Amino acid sequence: MAADAQARAGGIRIGMSLADARARLPGLRALATDPERDRRAFERLAHHGRRFGPVVALDGEDGILVDVTGCASLFGGEEALRARAVATFETMGWTVSAAIATGALAASLWARFGGGGVLPEGGRSRLEELPIAALGLGEELAAALRRLGLHRIGELRRFPRPALRKRFGEALTSRIEALFGHAERPPQPLPEPPSFETGAHLPEPTRDRAVIERMLRRALEALCRSLERAGRGVLRCELRLVDAAGRGREFRLDLLEPVRDPAFLAQLLRLRCERLEHRMPEEGIERILLRAVRTAPIVPRSGRLAAEPAEERRRAVRRLIERLRQRFGPDRVLRLVPEARFFPERAATAQPWRDGRQEHGGWFAPGPRPLRLFVRPQDIEVLATVPDGPPHRLLWNGRSLRILAAAGPERLLPEWWRDEDAAVRTRDYWRVVTDDGHELWLFREGLYGDAAPPRWRLHGAFDGALPQAGVRPETGAEPEVRSSRAMAAPPPVPRPEGGRDAFAVRGKRRYGS
Amino acid sequence: MRRLHALRATIRAIERGGLEPTCGGIPTDHPVLDGILPRGGLPAPAVHEVSGAAADGFAAAFASRIIASGAPLLVWCADEARAKRCGSLHGPGFARFGIGPERLLLVACRGAEEVLAACEEALRAPAGLVVVAELDHLDLGPGRRLQLAAEAGGSVGFCLVARIRGPNPAFCRFRVEPGIRDGRRCWRVDLWRVRGGTPCEAEIVWDDEALAFAPLSGLSRPETASERAIS
Secondary structure (H helix, E strand, O other): OOOOHHHHHOOOOOOOOHHHHHHHOOOOOOOOOOHHHHHHHHHHHHHHHHHOOOEEEEEOOOEEEEEOOOOHHHHOOHHHHHHHHHHHHHHOOOOOOOEEOOOHHHHHHHHHHOOOEEOOHHHHHHHHHOEHHHHOOOHHHHHHHHHOOOOEHHHHHOOOHHHHHHHHOHHHHHHHHHHOOOOOOOOOEOOOOOOEEEEEEEEEEEOOHHHHHHHHHHHHHHHHHHHHHHOEEEEEEEEEEEEOOOOEEEEEEEEEEEEOOHHHHHHHHHHHHHHOOOOOOOOOEEEEEEEEEEEEEOOOOOOOOOOOHHHHHHHHHHHHHHHHHHHHOOOOEEEEEEOOOOOHHHOEEEEEOOOOOOOOOOOOOOOOOOOEEEEEEEEEEEEEOOOOOOEEEEEEOOEEEEEEEEEEEEEEOOOOOOHHHOOOOOEEEEEEEEOOOOEEEEEEEOOOOOOOOOEEEEEEEOOOOOOOHHHOOOOOOOOOOOOOOOOOOOOOOOOOOOOOOOOOOOOOOOOEO | OHHHHHHHHHHHHHHHOOOOOOOOEEOOOOHHHHHHOHHHOEEOOEEEEEEOOOHHHHHHHHHHHHHHOOOOOEEEEEEHHHHHHHOEEOHHHHHHHOOOHHHEEEEEEOOHHHHHHHHHHHHHOOOOOEEEEEEOOOOHHHHHHHHHHHHHHOOEEEEEEOOOOOOOOOOEEEEEEEEEEOOEEEEEEEEEEEOOOOOEEEEEEEEOOOOEEEEEEOOOOOOOOOOOOOO
């Protein structure tokens, strides 16, 4: 169990039960431990120690050992190095205690129990002041030594070694020897994380696209070979084209799933460069640097000679989506995600396409919905039966349309639980058919009897297009023009009376605005 | 010899991974229309042009049929100019055609060039998709490119054009307008140019429940005036 500084300030102590802790600080956030995840995160963190020395090792579960032999001068001294290390990790959000000493164990102990700082070569005697518990030999041994009146490491040193060895075991004596500079086994270094980088050096700067693409292709093939050995694929890679003057232009490729195919990567990089309208620099490209910044393991494919057609199709679809994303940008290849919101303009949001199954189920459409929706519903004027009757006539964009039939009302209430809907009014939606066959979706915003008079608005069209002049095809050039066809107003239709379930019954006519 | 043919067909199928190159058509369930269209239905793979006020709905209806017969995805290349004029695409509107949110990919394009590029890219993918592109008009050159891409990938494309301008190599050229017949809403479909067939007109209704076309009448007879009430 662990508590951070704020929790401790609020009175939480280690060993307290969760209920007690929550009673003290109601806003407490409790996280379950996950030792495996912690260890992996810690390993990733440890690699940052490579900034200060070539060899990095883990020291227990909460320490990082860096071999800084000979590196101090690069930082301006050991104290500067130490301060820089502390600053680096604190910027990342960690509370650290750092020490530099001769010998791994000495440094470890000094950081933990000695308060940190630089322990000069001649200052080893200060290690003697550390408590015996620092040696990490176990509670039993420490208790036994305490009973004998021994509290500090220095007191132990006064005894002859053979006697200590016989009495307390090899571990104690070897630790003390290691601490004071004799025969220490170096710690197990952490292997460097794999990095996937390749580069190509052109013999002379060139502006020839074909040459550059060939070199790039070779670099990609080398990269993919090393990825294949590691069983991984590229999720993010960076391409840097350096011109003869030393200036570089970087392109980054972000993929949805790991890819290891050099031909496909070359295609995606080309699309990406095209999108950025990369112009060849005057002096030509001299060097190509390629780096796979993020990789992920690739599940190996099945061993059949020809994959299933369905699987091939899925793969082709994924590749198409990747190509479109690189060509147009990831924010322009979208899927419409349904949301369970009443107002139709909120019922689906356009989001960048991400892989993975959708758990949303189907569209949220409690009633029939149009194919196209105006983002801002358009104001119209309507002749309708007051207060709740269907519309009879519609005036929009200077055109007056007669409504033959209307289905509804579908009443949609604002989401009263949201603050931003406080001023939004109830809508009664009507699905109407005009006399030329267009099916439109309009609504009355607000109820009669409200403080402000209600307004009628047009929200969308069911077949996608609206009755306006611009949409009709101009058929001037075509010889098959049939202008006498019944595209004009259909023959007059008698007044509808009564109706089936879907359509409203017309009541007494009263004119409302 | 027959085995050689069969083997060749298998290899072709593996290479395409989608619809066969000379497969049949998507039936419209309209006796007259299906009779007129070559291959007994909307030819696939091919690119067709649709104009008129009800073009979106017509294309969505056909897309629904094509998805029902195996296409994995509907790629809609939307032009922002059209969205400004007629409104943007509304997801729940596809519920009527039985196309769920996981079947729809929207590419937001700016300008005809981007729409054509996206459409070509999607048609060429060997996955047998159905692609809808929103254009102002379709010219000969781009139309041919799209047709070749559709054949390569085994996909079906619909170009929704705002106006007709000159000839183009689209397989079928439709003009779809909304109308009322016998008190019901219908689509007046005018197939005014079809490769290897004769033009015809028909009135078609989309059945929401069955997710299929239903014929309303054969060749239109504009003189009939309906006396029955609109129900």
